[in-house]
Every structure is written in structure tokens, then in C-alpha cells.
Amino acid sequence: MAKRKRVSREVRRNIGARGYRHKQADELANQRRFESRKRTMFPLSVQWAIEDYLREDLSPEPVTGIMRRKCEETVILERDLSAHL
Secondary structure, three states: OHHHHHHHHHHHHHEEOOEEOHHHHHHHHHHHHHHHOOOOOOOHHHHHHHHHHHHOOOOHHHHHHHHHHOOOOOOOOHHHHHHHO
């Protein structure tokens, strides 16, 4: 039963104007996989500000707090900042 559901979902997600095509399905799956990843893209201005603070030997948590208090554009979570390192 579970296998049938997986196949049905695969076909439903990847059907195009000309029906199910394996190459198209692979491209669509790769696109979904790429878009689903939580990628944090830092604008250069934010990246430079973060790097300046880190050169002052601050850890990610204080950097985020400082940037929020100064109303600077910042990252959402400290783990995103840590991932950037």
C-alpha cells in the first residue's frame, strides 16, 4: 500500500503537459530538493558587518543581539550565523 502511494505521489508531482517524463521528473525533483533546503543567503553588507563583529571576538549570539538593537539587517537565528562560519 505504501509503495503505491509513493508512486502515485511521484507521478502527481512530476506530471507535465506531455505526461510523465523521467528526465523532467528528475529535474523537478532536483529543483524541489534545492528549494527546500534552508539556505541562508547573506547580503554582502550583512556578511561584512558580521565579520567585523566576529573579528572583535564576539560569538554569534551577541552579534545577533547587537545587530538587532542597532536595527541593522541581521540573520534570523544564531544557528544560521553559526552555519555561515
